[in-house]
Amino acid sequence: MLHLKVFTNNGQQSAVEKPWRDQKWNEEHMGVMRQSLETYKPNRSQNVRTANILLLGQIGAGKSSFFNTVNSIFRGKITSQACIGSFGHSVTLKFNPMVPFTYHTPGYIKNPALENKIHCVAFVIDGSTVDEMSDKILKQLKDLQITVNQRGLPQIVLLTKVDKICPDVNADVTKTFTSSAVCSAVEKVANIMGLPRARVFPVKNYENETGLVVGINILVLEAMKRCLDLADDFIEEQV
Template identity: 35%
Template sequence: MKFVVIKTKVGLLEKFAELQRTDNIFETDRDKLQLSSWFGKECHFKLLYKISRDGGSPQTFHNLCDNKGPTVTIFYNTDNNVYGGYLSDSWRNGPAEPWREPPVWKSKTLDSLKEFIRSFQPKEELNVPEVNILLVGQVGAGKSSVVNTINSVWKGEISSRSWAGSSEHSLTTSFTKFRISDPSTGTYLKFRLCDMRGLEETMDVKSEDIAFLLDGNLPNKYKFNPAARATKDTPGFIKEPTMKDMIHTVVFVIDGSNVEVMPDGIIKKLKDIKEMLIERDVPLLVLVTKIDKVCSDVDKDVEEVFFSNAVKKTVDKVSDIIAIPRSHVLPVKNYEKERTLQNNICILAMEALKQALLFCQDFLENQS
């Protein structure tokens, strides 16, 4: 039996027919015209895979056929009979069902998420005008890129509010509280993304500084000193912080592409911070970044994220390392190589932000 897969750009194929056995896609133009007539429009076919040419390896099949859009499959047997079928979705080398319910990848979904975030408002009686979300992660994990990605979604263009890139040590050296504006209203949204120095095994942030951050003692623009912790004599130190100064949710940002080789010292630091959060009843959310480097299918199409076994395993691994529910671990893709905004990247970012705001709301309700 010979087996070929060809790519087509048309809709539903309702009939199958006998085709001539051939080393090309079709032996004559008649066969191509016959298929086109069943589709109801002229079709342009491209040969993707042929078992006599490419071999019978499942891996080869998926390498050549995955994420190519609708395809027609044709089987030739030794009796010169021909069978075929049409697949309206792309082939994919992964579970038939998503490992987590994916969003609807439409503009309406993004608009709905942005409307929720736009209308988010902390309770007035708590005197908290905007919630504080602290981003914590290893150097290079993408903390600052999370800030830039979220700001880009609202700005409508690729933006750079915070330094991002590769470096031996953290590019972020100060505690910075970023406000994000909504161009449609001309006002700031009711949250601040708080960036801090990246975690390192050597030039690390002092545990005392992190405790001061959580409790609201350290001022905006406080510059971290790896050699010495902050004290009550530090310029701008807030001796009697109120609820509005505190951190309301912490987000760990973890590089999904190096989870397996994350240094023990970084893991210990994250677990130590988690213990501080438990003591203060501060919620914890985890963002897994660089999912495009975890899975080549996701690199080609971000919408494959919840069908990717590799991403699922990474989320499970992070959940096990941090010891939190998997539902609190969200895969995201930061803007890095892209020059224009993409709905799927924006939707993942806004879903993560929405969850962080809901966690902030939980924290504030526990204080009332």
Template identity: 35%
Template sequence: MQKAKMSSAFAAPRIYNAPLTSSLTAEQRKQLCGLLGNLELTLLYKASVHGYQASAFHQQCDNQGPTLLVAYNRSGYIFGGYTSVDYAQSGQQIIDDHAFLFSVHDGSTLLDHQVSAEEKPWRNVLWTAEQRAQLMKMIRNYNPPVMFMSQVRILMIGPVGAGKSSFFNSINSIFMGRITSKAMSGSAGTSLTTQFHTYAVKDGRQGKPLPFVLCDTMGLEEQSGAGLDIEDISSILQGHVPDRYEFNPTVPYYPDEQNMSRHASLEEKIHCVVYVIDATKISLMSDKLQEKLASIRRKVNSLRIPQMVLMTKVDEACPLVQKDLQNIYLSSYIKSKVQEVSSRLGVPLSCVLPVKNYSQELELELNCDVLLLTALQQMLNFADDYLDDVDHM
């Protein structure tokens, strides 16, 4: 914990039994000081010295004025946040217009509020009502390339709170012409989705079902015995798990004798897998969670099912995008996050699509729709690739 000396009225020096030194390099310390206006920093708290308990943190850092928090993970990332308001245990909500988050890696600093814009977009998007209408028409008119199939099945997998259920709600909203909230979504610490749930989307309130089904799952958690089990995912991929099946994180799905004796039809299987990742938490992804995702990817690869990544909450990750969603492919920060996701999950850059789900909006928004529909169209393209491959086997 680094305290920024914003004036001469800073806390008196503290005396410790062991030397208290920061793990930041001189260059990283210089960068962080520069971001705060070339101020000096005084070390208040170090977890390895004072302890990792919340009480130890508050004992050292409460009521100390403007404070900079610096943390590290095993992948070599340095990240944290700044607040100009005192830390305290008041139990009340505190608003700080000057607060920001940052991350540092390989000597470079990426600050959420100092993101640079590229001269040319690194992907081309038509931000027009005509493009939205064209995408909606293509999705409505999509036909799976296998006779007698009317819908493809797209499986959404991701950590708790990444936005799987919100993506369905957003797509449903676009075709309903208003904001909807059919799937349970939110920001709880544990998964709000406890069932395997298949969601069909209608083309308007009285319209026919559209040619895809979005399959929602329980959120992934890094702890063993919590969140979605990898064995459950294997059963889902192969079409064995029924709709509304209630997940049990400690016991994987096991079909009864009747279901074990039959082979799932092609219609019941998954035709495209989509990993939903929160753009604000990519650098914070734990080794255990990354290992879980790698295990899932190996299983999906063995079944030759196409995979892509939906990178959500891009507006929360980058103020440039929050200001105007059309800046998404001008943001060097979002580009770096796409590259990071590609590297961490082992998927091509072209398979990582940044989007913004509807969360707090009361009305539909053109730019948001274009991004969401573009992602959905790509999912249908990938499902096509899988079915074409199956059809020729």
């Protein structure tokens, strides 16, 4: 990964000449990725029918919007189906608004089988507020991460609202990996969470768009693919 910062004369960060993360932006690549995720099946030998991905993040970070964005991609149109729930195609997205999960919580299973456990955790962080994150939120994230680490769960970060970090990305989401502002946000979040930068995925959720956008789809599909790769690894390790 190449990390560069370039400043214009007025002190503002601008684009870098070489992308700091390689990415294909064409429709063919998007189609291949979408097909791969549509046909995804977890490790059947462990009787696991779905990969369970837990989304963790503060209110307003973009958890439900991410769900709706994923749903839109596979439905082929902009949808706003649900604020909480699950997603088909052998993948389940579960939400947690940073509140304790106890035996009183609906759906609680005391001794879950592997198929009922969480297989990967995605921390959802608002990229536009990285520099303004309060000590309280930071502590909540780290406390949650301690619990996740204790359970040996793989984890990534979904860095949302990247269009609000950089005007160039707002105009064209394919500028994400040539934006030094987004690169800087990725690096900061990676340091906060103690994760490799390769585990931090900049994404943009559908908000004002009336139709699907290839670039937005690709960012989200890349993040989903990594989640499922990590979920597969976790499931296989439970043998």
